[in-house]
Amino acid sequence: MKFLRFVWKLFVMASVFGIGYIIGREHSFEEEEMWEEESEKENKSETATTDGPGVDKEFTYESATATKVSIVGNFNDWNKDANPLNKEDGVWKTSLNLKPGKHEYQFVINDTDWIVDPKQAVSVKNKYEGMNSVVEVG
Template sequence: MKRIHYITIILLLSVVSLFAQKPKGYSIEGDDVVFTFHRSDYETLSHDYSGNRIDFDDLTVDNVVVAGEFNNWSKYDWKMTKIDDDTYELRKPLSKFDGNYSWQFKFIINNEYWAEPTNRDPNIVDAKNQNGKYLHVYNLKMFAKAYPSEDGNVRFRLRGFEDAEKVVVAGSFNKWDDQSFQMYRIENGWELKLQIKPGEYEYRFVVDGDWMEDPSNPDKVLNEFDEFNSRLNVGKYVTFLLKGYQDAQTVVLAGSFNDWNEEDLKMEKTENGYWYYRLPLPAGKHHYKFIVDGEWILDPDNSVREYDGNGHVNSVFMVK
């Protein structure tokens, strides 16, 4: 019998996976990047770029700073807040990291000593100087559009290929990096869960160095090598609310996201005076209206409105 290899990709809200690791040093919560320093994660420090190290236990921590490509490796600017004796935290808006897909960074102790990670995590890379020379130390790596997470909203799964040594998912969400997002072995295949910023992306799988499209995903586009990239649209869950109209029999949500269907998205009435409907929407601009007992109305609590080109005015919702 011919064995069939297939790949599936599943969009999730929050299903716990045992095969994805949270990247060291940062997480993305909503519209913020949260840098977190745990002293227990680091055993040694380096004083300069020579690679000479000292034991962390020989130093008293007075302050911790985040330094990286995003702030020109400043030893002073991004000072962290002390949470307890072993933990420091700093929050920065995700908008500060627009324009790039990944950034290298490190934690600096007492504005002088660089905390040295060990090369065991997928987001740890060899540090280089401006001339490309290796510095004999490691940097942490942050991805602004996607990162491994146990609670990620996208799960990549590859069935088969049990004899492969290494399977990676790469795409436009990480600038086609074919090393960082390694998948984990599961029964009869491979898996990795990522938290990906809403938007439209292209991706491929790399099996022991060989690039391939997702044969189970019919949505694909031709690339510059006359091969195909699989395409993925990551949505964000949005809740639409209409206040009042408690005597209405039916309230329907209709918009550009469902071809203005007048029956599909029937809203539910709550006890606190609202009608609501929750659904995932891709990144971008969406026009919508409410239909109250057959009458089309604009969203009275949303002042953002536009003409649709056909003489109609619609409420507008942006998914970022």
């Protein structure tokens, strides 16, 4: 009877929490977090930031329907509120002071749509299986 109760508990836990809970999936989540932290450290050491003196780089985005546009990237920790673009003569514009190096970025349209820069030919795959635009300063 104890064995049947044990099997029943396993079945219930597997259906409620998923089979990964039963076979130790939480350990692999910890490993994935460690891998992401290591990857972020490597990326930060290879990419530049906006701290200190750098080079002014202008970014533009053209859209007749956008009501808000911002730029996110490794230079602002992907914060969509950090660098909004201003609309001038129908074109969204901003200028950022970037340190020399490669910078990955995207535009955020209306706070919801993350897109690559349509004017930037260079892009790389990101960890979410999407693409990031790349600009090299320097």
